[in-house]
Amino acid sequence: MFNFFHKKKADVKLFYTTDVHSHILPGIDHGSQSVEQSLEMLEAEMQMGISRVMGTSHVTAETFENTPATIKASCAILREAIAENGLNVSIEPSAEYRIDEYWDKEYAAGHILPLPGNWLLMENSFQQELLELDQLMFDVQCKGYRPILAHPERYSYYHYRRNRYETLHNAGVKFQVNLLSLAGYFGHHAKDAAMWLIDNNMVDMLGSDMHNMDHARVIMDYLDSKEWAKLAKRLEPRIINDEVR
Numbered sequence: 001m002f003n004f005f006h007k008k009k010a011d012v013k014l015f016y017t018t019d020v021h022s023h024i025l026p027g028i029d030h031g032s033q034s035v036e037q038s039l040e041m042l043e044a045e046m047q048m049g050i051s052r053v054m055g056t057s058h059v060t061a062e063t064f065e066n067t068p069a070t071i072k073a074s075c076a077i078l079r080e081a082i083a084e085n086g087l088n089v090s091i092e093p094s095a096e097y098r099i100d101e102y103w104d105k106e107y108a109a110g111h112i113l114p115l116p117g118n119w120l121l122m123e124n125s126f127q128q129e130l131l132e133l134d135q136l137m138f139d140v141q142c143k144g145y146r147p148i149l150a151h152p153e154r155y156s157y158y159h160y161r162r163n164r165y166e167t168l169h170n171a172g173v174k175f176q177v178n179l180l181s182l183a184g185y186f187g188h189h190a191k192d193a194a195m196w197l198i199d200n201n202m203v204d205m206l207g208s209d210m211h212n213m214d215h216a217r218v219i220m221d222y223l224d225s226k227e228w229a230k231l232a233k234r235l236e237p238r239i240i241n242d243e244v245r
């Protein structure tokens, strides 16, 4: 079972053990669609060197209106399967919160499921930046949350307004870049922005944002590249993934 990689690469390792962004919880967003898929994805995480996975399922208006209860229920099922299969990996229930009208409602009602340590993984709209984003980031910090902006390199409206990165980062928002972006999976604009963020010391966390095994394979291939070997040395001193606990 789980022998889906043709070759095992002992040197393919991340330098941290916590994946802060994944869509591995089964059946509640457009990531894993079954416990079997989740287990396969967890095995891939382990091959990368990950032993703690944050299940950050989408919470978005109309499409994935998850609640702490739906997320915890999916996590409980996966935890049972992890135990049954004797996998040496742990999973935590949380979310990737899209800032939209559903977020407004759930946040106001206190129906929020942060990562361990009160970290909160938040996602902008891909169309346009929210007008009150700075105020919201201030507000969540006042309430004791530690905001993480998911994949800042993927919002095209920041590519020609890079001062917005500086403003948000200086305001205490941590930035989580996707390994898939570094691998070029989202095109060269996203990769260029990711590299710019690295060059400007604004990348605090890395994440797989893994939705399926295709994503896992793209990341595994990238981790085997010379480019990653060089980049990992630069990133290691400032990546704080393992502080999410």
Ligand SMILES: [Fe+2]
Pocket (backbone or CB within 6 Å): 021, 022, 023, 096, 150, 209
């Ligand atoms: Fe995601």
